[in-house]
Amino acid sequence: GNSVTQMEGPVTLSEEAFLTINCTYTATGYPSLFWYVQYPGEGLQLLLKATKADDKGSNKGFEATYRKETTSFHLEKGSVQVSDSAVYFCALRVRAGNNRKLIWGLGTSLAVNP
Amino acid sequence: NAGVTQTPKFRILKIGQSMTLQCTQDMNHNYMYWYRQDPGMGLKLIYYSVGAGITDKGEVPNGYNVSRSTTEDFPLRLELAAPSQTSVYFCASSGTGDTEAFFGQGTRLTVV
DSSP: OOEEEEOOSOEEEETTOOEEEOEEEEOSSOEEEEEEEEOTTSOEEEEEEEOSTTOEEEETTEEEEOBTTTTBOOEEESSOOGGGOEEEEEEEEEOBTTBOOOEEOOOEEEEEEO | OOOEEEEOSEEEEOTTOOEEEEEEESSOOSEEEEEEEOTTSOEEEEEEEEETTEEEEOSOOTTEEEOOSSSSBOOEEEOSOOGGGOEEEEEEEEOSSSOOEEEOOOEEEEEO
């Protein structure tokens, strides 16, 4: 079946530290991969996505590369800010007819201290 | 640019009561979803819809019902509320192709 595994949180970093949140997946077919972010008290919003192998998604200084050989889509940022404190969700969607359901990881909470 | 709008934002229910969580989107999206989010448990899909008049069960549909009479609206009905339904509920929608899902702000429901 299809599944997403994220590293467990919480992750606590100091401002300007390097961030990596690991995400690996299992999927039938050729999935699209997503990172969503949830700020406190809000709904989820798309952070970045990649739709095929070797694509790199990027947004707001965050990056993730679709690695088919390692079935991974790790999220990275070179220098985090306090405002990046949030919960980050990795997700995949497999193309299968009308199926548009997303398969979600459990989320990784990030706290950035000044 | 309203996007996905959920109401209410907060609600306290007594055991056995019923209520409807409202969700409407103004992006003409065919796909709509209801999720619940419990602490440390990620998102669980309750029901989804691929278009007006078509709904299907997700991972955790028991205790809930939905309808989709229009493209815009996708209400979630709780009958006979139970403490296990205490959660944050999110409605989302997406278009065709590899487009992103847009989420509402959530409804925090407590059943006491």
